[in-house]
Amino acid sequence: xxxxxxxxxRVSALLEAYPEAEQILVDLAPPFAALRNPLLRxxxxxxxxxxxxxxxxxITVSDLVLSLREALGAAGGPVxxxxxxxxxxxxxxxxxxRPVAVIDADELLAAGNTPLTETNCALAGMNPGQRLLVTxxxxxxxxxDALRTRGHEVYLGRGDNDQWLVHIxxx
Numbered sequence: 001x002x003x004x005x006x007x008x009x010r011v012s013a014l015l016e017a018y019p020e021a022e023q024i025l026v027d028l029a030p031p032f033a034a035l036r037n038p039l040l041r042x043x044x045x046x047x048x049x050x051x052x053x054x055x056x057x058x059i060t061v062s063d064l065v066l067s068l069r070e071a072l073g074a075a076g077g078p079v080x081x082x083x084x085x086x087x088x089x090x091x092x093x094x095x096x097x098r099p100v101a102v103i104d105a106d107e108l109l110a111a112g113n114t115p116l117t118e119t120n121c122a123l124a125g126m127n128p129g130q131r132l133l134v135t136x137x138x139x140x141x142x143x144x145d146a147l148r149t150r151g152h153e154v155y156l157g158r159g160d161n162d163q164w165l166v167h168i169x170x171x
Contacts, residue, residue, distance in 0.1 A: 005074045007051035007061045011035070014068070015045065024071045028064060029057030031138045034109050043114045044142055052141035094155050094167045097131045105136035105143070115143050119168070123152065126170045134166040135159070 002017045003009065014021050015035070025032035032053070034040050050068070054061040068074065101122050105115040115134060122132050134143065139156070144166060147154050151171035159165045 002074065005050070005065055005068050005072065007049060007054075007065060009050050009065075010046065011048045011050065011053050012041070012045040014050065015041070018068075018072050018074070021068060021072060024068060025053075025057075028067055029059055031057050037109065037112055039112055039114060040109065044116065047146065048142040052145065055139040055141040058138065090157065091153070091155050091167075091169075093129075093131065093153070093169050094157075097129075097169075099131045099133035099167070100126050101132055103132065103134045105134055105138075105140055115140060116146055119143065119147065120150075123168065123170050128170050130170050132168045132170070134168065136164045136166070139164050140166060 003013060005014065022032075022035055025035060035045060048056075050065055051061045054064040057064065103115065103118055103122060108115050108118055115136070119132065119134055126132065134140065144154050144156055147166075147168055153169040153171065155167040157165045157167065
C-alpha cells in the first residue's frame with residue numbers, strides 16, 4: 001500500500017513509492033530538477049518534506065500536494081497553508097557583524113555537493129557567535145530547518161536579484 005501524499009510527506013518517501021513523481025515535480029517547478037542529483041536525493045530528499053519542497057520550488061504547498069495527488073491517483077488528508085509566523089525583523093547580529101564566510105548553494109548543487117554538508121563544515125570551524133552567509137536562488141527551507149534544529153540562529157532574507165540570503169550565527 002502506498003503512503004498518502006501530505007505536506008509532511010518526505011520527498012524521498014514520495015519518490016520511493018512513486019518513482020514517476022520525479023518528472024511530475026520537475027514539470028511543476030524547475031528547481032526540482034536538482035532531485036536528479038544522486039547525492040541530493042540521498043541527503044536532502046530524506047529530510048525535506050513536501051511543505052519545504054514547495055518553498056524551494058516557489059509554489060504553494062497546496063498546489064504541490066494536490067497536483068501530485070491528482071497526477072499519481074493518490075490519497076491524503078486536508079491540505080492547508082502553513083503560516084510560519086516569521087515577523088521578518090532583521091536581528092541586530094545580522095547588521096552588526098560581517099560573515100566569516102559566504103557559501104553559494106547554487107554552485108554547490110551544480111557541482112554535486114550539498115549545501116548542508118558544506119555549511120556544517122564551515123560552522124564547525126567557527127567560534128560561537130560568528131556569522132556565516134549562504135546564498136541561493138531558491139528558498140532553502142530544509143537547510144534553514146536543519147540549522148535551527150542544531151541550535152544555530154538563522155535569519156532568512158532577500159538580497160539583490162531576489163536571491164535568498166541565509167544568515168547563520170553559530171550557536
